Amino acid sequence: MSPSVFAVPMENYIGLSAIVFFLGVLGVIVRRNPLIMLMSIELMFNAANLALITYAKAWVNAAGHIFAFLVITVAAAEAAIGLAIVVIVFRRAVNVDVDEIATLHG
């Protein structure tokens, strides 16, 4: 593959990223299991990363790669904190439906 010619139009990558992001949004809104909601958030992170890396290639600018790297790091921190909260909720509550968890509701 010649480096300056993309075998696939870049719009396809962006469209794919949008579709995966859409799936993530759908997962967060529809599912009520906190673990699957966290996984849907990971899906959205990955969609954003795909868009960042696509633009980085289109503009030949490494800043997109750096930003995607930072997003991966933040996603790791988010997953750790989110899972810790899930563990606490599972420990204390009988029902883990996120609609029923209203202890902090005020």
Add this chain to the structure above:
Amino acid sequence: MIAFWVLALALIGTGVFTITAKKPVYSVVGLLGNFVALAILYLTLQAEFLAVIQIVVYSGAILILFVFVIALLSSGVQPFNVGPNRLPKVLLPALVIGAVALAAIVYGTARVPLAARPSIAAGSPGALGATGEADVFGSVANFGQSLFTTNLLPFEVTALLLMVAVIGVVLLAGDDEPARRRPKARGTAREPIAKPQEPLTR
């Protein structure tokens, strides 16, 4: 070209499987396939370092964390005792909101030029080249150079963020009642070796 469509189908298929699976473990498997497909897509976009990081950090660390939590929580109790199925009720709003978000993303990206406009002259370090060559765009050397010179401050701030996250997780999930384990008086002999942890699920 064919590779892209195969990977795109795999990405969407595993994504759908992830959000529709009945049990969280199945979701994790779907997400694993999703991450692997995405890593290969990164390779086609000349992001070789990020492809490796995607496998190592996402599939290796984050998914294992998910699996650990699922295994931990499923051991003693009936963990996934969720309420009645509200899928029919929320499906329409979810689809509407998702479609609006999708339209916004497509509209926004359509306005940004995607034409290749390299900021670096061809032939110099950091210019586009075949994947795997040294000193081309996306190579590990180019990435590291950029990370540790131009973008050093974000890198350090991220390190701080990770440390805060670690402390937060230890505080949140480490101990139910830390006050109970505190030594009663200062100056006495050292606390004996820590008692065995209580089981996490009760």
